[in-house]
Amino acid sequence: MSTGYHVVVLGSLVPDLLQTLEPVQGPTGPGLKNEMMLPAVLDPWAGHALFEAAHVAAAHPGSKVWLVSLGPKAKLQQLMMSIAQKVPFELVAVDGSASGFHDAFDVAEALAAAIERIPALDRSRLLLFGGCASASRDAGATVQMVGERLGITDQFLSADELTVTADGVLTVLERVEGGQYLASKVSGPPCAIAWATGSLPEPPNNPQVGMANMRGIMPALQKASSVQVGAQGGTTFMSLELPKQERKTRIVKDVPLDEMAREIAEWIKA
Amino acid sequence: MHANGASKDHPPLLQTLPGDDVRQIMWRFAERFDCQMVVQSARAVARGPVARAVAKGARNSHEWTEEKAALLQEFDASGITAASIDPEYGGYIEGPKNFVLGLLAFELAWVDAGAGTSSMANTLALAPIHERGTPEQKQKYMAASIPPQPGESRTIWRGAFALTESIPYVGVDTGVLSGRVRVAEWKDGEEPILHVDKRGRFITNMGAANFVTAAVDSGDPRIKGSCMIILEETDSGTWDRGIPTKKLAHQLSSTRDPVFSLQVPANRIIGGYTVKDGVIVPNYSHADVIEAVFTRTRATPAIMTSAKLLSAIEPVIRYHRRRFRGAVGITEGTPRFDMGLQQKEDALHRLLDVWAAGEAGASLGFETARLLDTYDAIEKAKAEALAAQGIAGGRAELKALRAREADAAEYVVLSHKTAPTAAESARLATLEADPVVKFMVTESLSSVLIPSAKLWNTGHGVNMMREAVSMMGGYGITEDCPGFLGTKWIDGQLEATYEGPEVVQRRQLSVTMSRPIFLQQFQQWIKRLRSIAQDHPTLGLGTLAAAMELWFWSREYLSKAKDAHGRDLYSNQRHGVTYPLADALAWLVATYHLVQDVIELKAKGPAHPALAEGIDGLVGFYSDLTHIHCATSAGEATRICAELVFGYRAESDAAKAGDPEAFQDVAAFIALRTKVDGSLAGSKLAKDRAAESLSHVMIPEVLDYPV
Incomplete structure (x- = not known):
């Protein structure tokens, strides 16, 4: 009988946040x-999510990690040069736009289809991992939608910890209001966890x-399937706006520390 | 105005600073994921732990501190340490590693070259063993230098390369050794025990080293000549790491003046030995070993200086743009707020000169490293081919090689033909398959590229680093300067000095640049530039070709001419002639290789999906940058050549300046110089265009490493 988990991680690239x-x-x-x-x-x-997946896989012999990424092939290849050195995984590449201006529905559809095409994947051992949010698109819905499409109904959002007991029961700590955790138990896979x-x-x-x-990774990139998402896939954007960065700099001299602290505190409160 | 900044009247502008995609094309490693991974690893260490250490003031001590030592562990964990070691000993990169080490050095020096040197010091210590060591020596020291893997309890070994001694001994002149090796004990049928005395100076990595590869001369009639020998920390005798060197540069690396007085078995002689008539004869002298080592390691520091120049671009742009923000009356939307000092042409033009110098140096450095990656196999094939003819090293080999010079020159000519005849193709194939010819051509080229890179990248690089510092105002010469530009400036001066200072490189070039095979190569470069100039009209190739023609003519003229007193101009000790001519050549060689890389970018960039969005602006900018550098380079080379060609005439000739009749013997030079001058047309317009890009290019919000 096969042992270990088949952990599929959903994750792709975002522009370097310093840009x-x-x-x-x-x-x-x-x-x-x-x-x-x-x-x-x-x-x-x-x-x-990827690092947690590798941790789970390392602790449970027979496990395997796949990283399913939707993004432009050329950019994914660059990304892999650093990510591939972090933890062992197998890449499933889907060639398409990774822009933040996409609807989670399109993305989930493409990702779920890619997961269904993984030949060696045992769905009865599947742990579906992803982020509970994204640096480029904060809908926080992609993991849930992929899970639904794959028939995974045990879903945990904003998770910070996964533990596995000797009998295979999974305990997940999910973030809830007020800095509290909700501890949930599930008898085993399949389940979906969107990591904080x-x-x-x-x-x-x-x-x-x-x-x-x-x-x-190199063969996976070569045989990546292409998808059209977002505007290319037919989504229409009526309008869009990013919050403007606000930078107010004032040069002052000889201001006591206490005065500076008071002023900053007032600014924060306001 | 379009999204990419282009309009009917303005060409497309550079959109972003060049990223990995651009570098991989220009430096030809788009297909090598091993190299790309090493870049990412080294970058993470450089812009993380290394940058934090520098920002916290780790450089402000000559001592080997825990903070500095911790960086070695970072190098170990990230694969930097093992990158230079062959897989058979536990490394992970197949094949020659000059290029990959160049990339490592580039990434580390982008933040701090002392960290780069620290990472490279072990490679330098192992280099004598790698190049000339016995199989047993390679197995022992290479494997010990691999970081322990999970589950292993051993301690990693670190090495130091000990050649330099206190004045008046070995420094620039590597021949005058004071270190001595004597026979301490030699029992019949047993390995001789040797006593080694060596006092080193400026020995890098000495704070951490467990073993040393030391150059020593014989102090005993029972040992013939010099050798390099391996010393270990646990050997019997004195292993004194010595006092820290009070250096002003590369403070993240350990440099000390060690004292060794140790007894070691004779099998530590690098490359082994034979016993002849009761005398120990090392298989390789120390000169043999260090020649092999320095052939391969000098491109690395050259690349480090170029990395600094390129690393300065972003912080200088940011400083210039934001120079006035926050001041009373400087409101958002005004030119002073938005562009700051970039409103001023001077700020833009000077930064372009820094950028161009960095690009040209990197192009030359990486081309040299790539060439060196071919060198080992070619050298080995040559040795086998000559051995099959009963020729094994020494004078016999030199004689055999000299006899093939015409073939090698023919190979150079044929290999540059764009439309060879059938007979020429057949002849080329024959020569191509000849390992001796291939070696001669490669060696003639590498013996120019290596000293050119080491000399020009570091020497001119430091001058341009000073420019970069000056562009940061008073900020530049403080520890707070974003990008650590002030420390990079002085670090560059060390790169110009160690592993053979500028005078050594000029000396080598003064010999190698006049070899017939290289001169044939040089002429072929000129022809190539002429042949492609029409396809690349904005690169300034005509200017570069004209300057190269002028240099070539000058060298020919100077090799035959005499000064006003009847003395030969181009002679072994006439450094006033040969060294400046070497300087001029280095300018041209660096620029030629920038041209090659930009042509590569023009050819392959448009097909790259990540670059397509801004390819026109990218290629346009790089073309203009190349044009700028061709003009600068031509100006420098022309000035130097003019001084040499005219400067040794009698003073009385000066009064005849402008009279063509008075200078008939150098009329060709005057014509060539006029050609260079005319070819400069458009070069300043290229600078204006590039400046426009520089003032609009998007940069990150903040530097990706701390200050």
Whole structure:
């Protein structure tokens, strides 16, 4: 009998958060200015999910991790050069836009279809992981929608911890109001967990892991299926707006620390 | 105005600073994911732990501190340490590693070159063993230098390369060693025990080293000549790490003046030894070993200086743009608020010069590293081919190689033909398959590229780093300067000095640049530039080709001419002639390789999906940057050549300046110089266009490493 979990992590790239992100209306819909040319990173919430997945897999022999990513192939390849060194996984690439200006419905449809095509996936052992939010699109709905499409009804949102007892019962800590956790138990997979930050640090790069991962990643990128999402897929955007960054700098001299602290506190309260 | 900044009257502008996609195309590693991963690993360490250490003031001590030592563990954990070691000993990158080490150095030096040096010091210590060590030595020291894997309890070994000694001994002149090796004990049928005395100076990694590869000379008639020998921390005798060097640069690396007086078995002689008539004869002298080492390691510091220049672009732009924000009366939407100092042409133009120098240096450095990656296999094939003819090293080999110079020159010519005849193709194939010819061509090229990169990237690079610092105002020379530009400036000066200072590189170039095979290569470069100039009219290729023609003519002229006193101009000790000519060549060689990389970007960039959005602006900017550098380079080379060609004439000739009749013997030079001058047309317009891009290019909100 097979043991271990089949952990599928949903996660893709977002523009490096230090970049200037300026929305523009392009020929195929809204996007960020120079989005394709900006350096990209793994969406931080997806990163937490991936590292938690690797942790679960390492603790349960026979487990395997897949990272299912929807993004432009060329950008995914760049992303893999760093992510592939973190933890062992197999990439399932879906070639399409990773823009934040997409509806979670389209994205979930594409991701669920990609998961259904994974030949070795045992759905009875499936843990579906993803971020509870995204740095580029904060709908927080993609994991749920993918779960629904895959028939996974045990879903946990904003999770920070997953523990497994000897008899295979999963306990999930979900964030709820007021800094409290809701502890839920589920008898076993399949279940979907949308991670908040989890509790694991980002693993250091391990080039040996990277070299091993890359042997599967390059073919996966070559055979990535293409999808049309967002405006390309038929979604119409009536209008869009990003919050403007507000920066008010004032140069002053010889102000006592207490005075500065008082002023900052007042500004925060206001 | 379109989204990419283009309009009917203005060409497209550079949209973003060049990222990994651009670099991978230009530096030809788009297909090498092993290299791309190393870049990401090194970048994470550089812009994380290294940058934090610098920001916290870790450089402000000559001592080897825990904070600095912790960085070595970061290098171990991220794969940086093992990147230089072959897989058979536990490394993870197949094949030659000059290029990958160049990338590592680039990423680390982007933040702090001392960290780069620290990571490279172990590679340098292992290099003598890698190049000339016995199989047993390789197995022992390479494997020990691999970081322990999970489950292993051993401690990693770290090494130091000990060549330099206190004045008046080995420094620039590597021949005058004071370190001595003597026979301490030699029992019949047993391994001789040697006593090694060595006092090192400026020995990098000495704070952490467990073993040292030391250069010593024989102090005993029972040992012939010099050698390099491995010393271990646990050997019997004195292992004194010595006092820390009070250096002003690269403070994150450990540099000390160690003292060794140790007894070691003779099998520590690198490359082994034979016993002849009761005398221990090392298989390789220390000169043999360090020649092999320095052939391969000098491109790395060259790349480090170029990394600093390129790293300065973003912080300088940000500083210029935000220079006046926050001041009373400077409101959002006004030119002073939005553009700051970038309103001023001077700020833009000077930064372009810094950028161009960084690009050209990186292009030359990485091309050199790529060439060196081919070197080992070619050298080995040559040695086998000559051995099959009964020729094994020494004078016999030199004689055999000299006899093939015409073939090698023919190969250079044929390999540059764009439309060879059938007979030429057949001949080319024959020469291509000849390992001796291939070696001669590769060696002639590498022996120019290596010193050019080391000399020009670091020497000119430091000058341009000073420019970058000056552009940050008073901010630049403080520890608070974003991007650590002030420390990078002085670090660059060390890169110009260590592993062979500028004078050594000029000396080497003064010999290698006049070899017939290289001169043939150089002429082929000129022809190539002429042949592609029409396809790339905005690159300034005509300017570069004209300057190269002028250099070539000048070298020919100077090699035959005499000064006003009848003395030969181009001679071994006439450094006033040969060294400036070497400087001029280095300018041209660096620029030529920038051209090659930009042509590569023009060819492959448009097909890259991530670049398509802004490719016109990207290619346009790089074309203009290249044009700017071709003009600068031509100006420098022309000035130097003019001084040499005219400067040794009698003073009385100066009064005849402008009279064509008085300078008939150098009329060709005057014509070539006029050609260079005329070819500069448009170069300043290119600078104006590039400046426009510089003033609009999108930069990140903040630097991605701390200050």
